[in-house]
Each structure stands twice: as C-alpha cells, then as structure tokens.
Amino acid sequence: xxxxxxxxxxxxxxxxxxxxxxxxxxxxxxxxxxxxxxxxxxxxxxxxxxxxxxxxxxxxxxxxxxxxxxxxxxxxxxxxxxxxxxxxxxxxxxxxxxxxxxxxxxxxxxxxxxxxxxxxxxxxxxxxxxxxxxxxxxxxxxxxxxxxxxxxxxxxxxxxxxxxxxxxxxxxxxxxxxxxxxxxxxxxxxxxxxxxxxxxxxxxxxxxxxxxxxxxxxxxxxxxxxxxxxxxxxxxxxxxxxxxxxxxxxxxxxxxxxxxxxxxxxxxxxxxxxxxxxxxxxxxxxxxxxxxxxxxxxxxxxxxxxxxxxxxxxxxxxxxxxxxxxxxxxxxxxxxxxxxxxxxxxxxxxxxxxxxxxxxxxxxxxxxxxxxxxxxxxxxxxxxxxxxxxxxxxxxxxxxxxxx
Numbered sequence: 549x550x551x552x553x554x555x556x557x558x559x560x561x562x563x564x565x566x567x568x569x570x571x572x573x574x575x576x577x578x579x580x581x582x583x584x585x586x587x588x589x590x591x592x593x594x595x596x597x598x599x600x601x602x603x604x605x606x607x608x609x610x611x612x613x614x615x616x617x618x619x620x621x622x623x624x625x626x627x628x629x630x631x632x633x634x635x636x637x638x639x640x641x642x643x644x645x646x647x648x649x650x651x652x653x654x655x656x657x658x659x660x661x662x663x664x665x666x667x668x669x670x671x672x673x674x675x676x677x678x679x680x681x682x683x684x685x686x687x688x689x690x691x692x693x694x695x696x697x698x699x700x701x702x703x704x705x706x707x708x709x710x711x712x713x714x715x716x717x718x719x720x721x722x723x724x725x726x727x728x729x730x731x732x733x734x735x736x737x738x739x740x741x742x743x744x745x746x747x748x749x750x751x752x753x754x755x756x757x758x759x760x761x762x763x764x765x766x767x768x769x770x771x772x773x774x775x776x777x778x779x780x781x782x783x784x785x786x787x788x789x790x791x792x793x794x795x796x797x798x799x800x801x802x803x804x805x806x807x808x809x810x811x812x813x814x815x816x817x818x819x820x821x822x823x824x825x826x827x828x829x830x831x832x833x834x835x836x837x838x839x840x841x842x843x844x845x846x847x848x849x850x851x852x853x854x855x856x857x858x859x860x861x862x863x864x865x866x867x868x869x870x871x872x873x874x875x876x877x878x879x880x881x882x883x884x885x886x887x888x889x890x891x892x893x894x895x896x897x898x899x900x901x902x903x904x905x906x907x908x909x910x911x912x913x914x915x916x917x918x919x920x921x922x923x924x925x926x927x928x929x930x931x932x933x934x935x936x937x938x939x940x941x942x943x944x945x946x947x948x949x950x951x952x
Contacts (some may be wrong), residue, residue, distance in 0.1 A: 573597055573719050575746040577674050592774050597719040602706045604724065610709060614656050615691050618750060618913075624654050627779050631658040635727065635755060635776050640769035643759040645781035646790060646941045647907020649757045652682070654781070655729045656689060658757065663693060663709050667726035667754065667756035670711045672718060674738040676700065678731075683712045715744050716753040724785045726754035730876055733760045733767065734900050757846065762937075763909060782941045788916035789942040791887075791909045792901070798921045803890070806923050808841065810888055811869060814919065815842060820862070820885040821869040824905055826894035828873060834890060836873040847871040877904045883912045886919040892931055893924035902934035 570577050571591035581593045609828060627643065634641045655671075660770050662669045666894075671686065673679055676699040683697035696705045698720070700847045706720060715730070715738045730748065730924065748756075758767070765895050767929035771778050796806040814821045823838070828849045835847035839857050846867045848855040855875075862870045863882055870876075874896070887909045902922070909918025922931055 556697060560729045570721075572745045572746065573750070575750055576743070594719070594747070597716065597743075597747065599720060600706075601722060602724060605707070607666045607668055607928055609666040610693065611708065612660040612690055612693050614660055615689055616653070616656075618796065620650070620653055620859070621783070623783055624650055624782055627654045627781055628657045628741065630674055630777070630779055632661050633657065633758060635757075637663065638755055638774045640755050640771075642756045642763065642776065642778045643757060643781070644763055644768070644778060646759045646783070647904060647913040648790070649761075649781045649783060651686065651731060651761075655757060655759070657691075658727070659710060659729065661729040662692075666727075667707070668711075668724055670718070670725045670751075671712060671719070671731050672713055672715050672728055672730045672748070674715050674735045674744075675732070675875070675878070676714055677713055677856065677875065677880075678860070679714055681880065686710060686712060718744075719747045721751040723753040724751055728752055728754075728755060729754045731759040733758050734762050734764060735878055736874075754788065762841050762903050763902075768771060787883075789803060790938045791906060791918045791920045792938050792942070793882065793889075793906055793920040793922045793931070794928055795810060795931065795935075796921055797925070799925065803923050804837075804926065806921075807838075807888065808919050809840070810919075810923070812844065814886045814888075815868055818884075820823065820865065820867070822876065822882075822885060822887045822905075822908055823869055823871045824877070824887070824889045824892075825871060825873060826891055826896045831871050831873050838869065838871065838951060842869060844868040845871065848875065849873040850875045874901060874905070876908070877901060880908065881911045882908070882917050884907060887921070889920075889922045891924060892922035893928045895928050897928075897930055899930050899933040899937065901928060903937055906934065 566801040569582055569589050571594060574589050574591060574594040576593045581591060585590050606613055630656065631641055643651055643654060659669055671682065679697050679699050683695060687695045690710060693709035695710045695712065698706055698711060698717045700716065703717065768778065798806065811821055825834055828851060831847055831849045835845065839845055841845065842866055846858050848870060849872065850860050858878065859870050885908065887905060890907055906920045909920050910916050924931065
C-alpha cells in the first residue's frame with residue numbers, strides 16, 4: 549500500500565475516497581501524507597495546525613486615518629499608489645525592495661483603502677518576534693482602528709480592523725481575508741514550506757501583496773509568468789547606500805582576534821553591536837567568551853526565555869552588544885548599531901540571510917551608515933553574492949542621483 553499506515557483495507561479507502569481527499573486546512577492531496585483515525589482520514593502534514601477557527605462575520609467600511617510623523621519619499625509614494633491601483637484592479641503584487649527601504653510604509657495606503665472598503669485585512673510575517681514589534685508600530689500608525697497580534701499562545705483576540713499574525717496562524721482564517729500583506733516571504737519557516745504556503749492561499753478570499761528584500765528567482769519568475777506586477781525599490785528611505793560588508797578571513801585564533809578588535813572598536817565609538825552566530829550552541833559559547841572581555845552584553849536565540857525583554861533592553865541601550873542567532877536577522881531596527889557575523893561561511897548563511905543581516909546597520913535617517921563585518925575561515929560564494937547584491941543596489945541608487 550502507498551500509505552504510511554499500510555494495513556488500511558481497500559473498502560476503507562473507497563468509503564473515505566482517499567484518492568480524492570483534500571485536506572481542508574492546508575490543501576494537501578498527497579495520499580502518502582494521509583493517515584486514518586477511527587476510520588476517517590486526517591492530514592499528517594498539518595496535524596499541529598489545530599485550534600479554533602474564526603467565524604465569518606460581516607464587516608463594514610471604517611475610516612482608517614494614517615498617523616505618520618514623517619513624509620514618504622517620492623519613490624515610496626509612487627509604489628504606495630501603485631499598490632492601491634493594483635488592489636482596486638484585482639492584481640496581486642510583489643514588492644522587491646532593499647533592506648531599510650520602508651516596505652511597511654509602502655503598504656500603509658493599500659491597508660487604509662481596504663479597511664475603508666470594509667475588507668478584512670491581515671499583515672503576516674513568519675516570525676513571532678517580528679509580529680510583536682510590527683503590531684506596536686501599526687498601532688501607532690492606525691490610531692483610530694483596532695490592531696491585534698495573533699501568534700502561538702497569543703490568540704484570545706482573533707478579529708480586528710487589522711490582524712497582524714504569524715503565517716502559522718493563518719490556518720484559523722479559512723477564505724477570510726480580502727487582503728493579505730505577506731512580508732519576509734524568504735524567511736524561515738515560511739521559505740520552502742509547502743504547508744504554510746497552502747495555508748496562506750487557503751486563508752485568502754481576495755488578493756495579496758508579497759514583500760521581500762531578497763525574493764528568490766523562483767518567486768520572481770512565477771510572478772513574471774503569471775503576468776502579476778513586480779514593484780522594485782533600490783533606495784533606502786533616507787536615500788543613503790547600504791553598508792557593504794567587509795571580509796575578515798583567517799584560522800580559528802585569527803577569527804577570534806578579528807572579532808575582539810572589531811567589537812572593541814565598535815564599543816569605543818559608543819555604538820552598539822549585533823554579533824550573529826550560526827547556531828544556538830555557538831551563540832551561548834561565544835557570549836561566555838565575550839562576557840569575560842567586555843561588559844554590558846547579553847545574548848538571545850529562539851529558545852532563550854525572556855528574549856523579548858532582552859531585545860527591549862538592547863533597544864534601550866542597557867546592553868552594548870548582543871550575541872544572537874538569525875532570529876534577529878529581520879524586523880529589528882536599532883539606532884547607532886553595527887553588525888558582525890561570526891563564522892559567516894557556515895552553510896546556514898545563504899545570500900538572502902547575509903543580505904538581511906547586513907541590512908540591520910544604517911537603518912535610521914539620523915544614522916544612515918554602519919559597519920558590517922563578516923568573519924570567516926574562507927570566503928564562500930554566498931558571502932560574495934551577498935556583497936555583490938548590495939553593491940548592485942547601491943549602484944542603482946547612484947544612477948538615480950542627479951549628476952552635475
């Protein structure tokens with residue numbers, strides 16, 4: 549038999565129509581991933597996605613004034629208006645914009661338009677930490693509307709004018725949202741996850757906007773083939789170039805020396821430092837070493853209890869350096885901070901991840917520059933590609949500037 553539970557009788561197969569079974573949650577039709585419980589089929593792929601589903605209720609047009617303390621750049625306004633036009637025409641969009649270009653700000657007008665129309669709207673991202681930070685930002689922008697966050701262990705409220713949630717939690721909203729803005733489409737765990745992709749489309753009852761600083765060639769080609777709209781933005785909102793990574797290469801002792809000198813210089817200039825490591829174990833061990841050499845540091849990773857408090861304290865400058873895994877590669881903006889990637893030649897770091905990590909530096913209008921240092925045993929293709937991608941974006945920015 550082709551099922552993992554091979555002792556299913558053929559009459560059970562016929563009775564339950566396993567050959568035509570489609571999972572109502574993730575859309576899976578692969579019979580190799582279907583099991584049986586009490587004679588009924590269930591999907592093994594999304595067995596962890598179980599819980600209360602949101603009941604469909606009528607929604608009504610609401611005013612959604614946007615409160616921003618700054619003006620969008622001309623490039624941002626152009627893309628923002630285009631997103632509204634596409635939504636009105638029923639066209640899905642891909643926003644391909646560099647780190648720090650203000651993708652969230654670009655999406656505000658189309659969110660406003662959808663709420664004004666009475667449409668149900670979601671802003672989805674793969675990671676819980678980003679959901680929390682993004683919810684706080686959007687609450688300050690849509691001050692007259694209800695904005696809630698929904699993620700694992702936090703789903704007492706599930707309905708609002710704007711629902712900010714992890715991609716996992718979309719399973720609660722079957723054919724629910726008229727507009728979904730999905731940011732960080734290339735981030736773990738959404739990237740290459742067919743279950744989450746199916747759940748995303750299953751929650752959609754209208755149109756979507758995908759956003760990324762590093763979309764895959766596959767996604768770009770799919771949009772081109774389908775005739776959907778790709779909107780590009782190669783400039784950060786403050787108009788300054790992205791920091792280009794510097795490579796520090798050497799054996800183990802040399803790498804630790806480079807790390808010591810680089811971090812020492814950052815702290816001497818009264819700046820803060822992200823120190824990225826490829827694994828949780830390296831994160832903890834490296835922090836122990838650095839804590840003996842430098843004061844006022846801490847560490848975070850996906851399994852660290854109280855990491856949200858540590859991140860908040862880092863933002864408030866309680867900590868001068870923060871050793872972290874890629875859990876902070878996205879969605880965190882710290883003024884006057886520089887970036888170190890230790891063992892950047894590790895296979896966990898692909899081009900997109902390294903570009904995103906480099907994008908943590910120079911994100912503020914009053915601090916548009918920053919240092920990014922990759923420390924490794926050897927230069928990998930991913931490191932070269934990441935630096936080349938940043939240089940290419942900076943060249944596109946330079947070509948846009950007026951010449952004397």
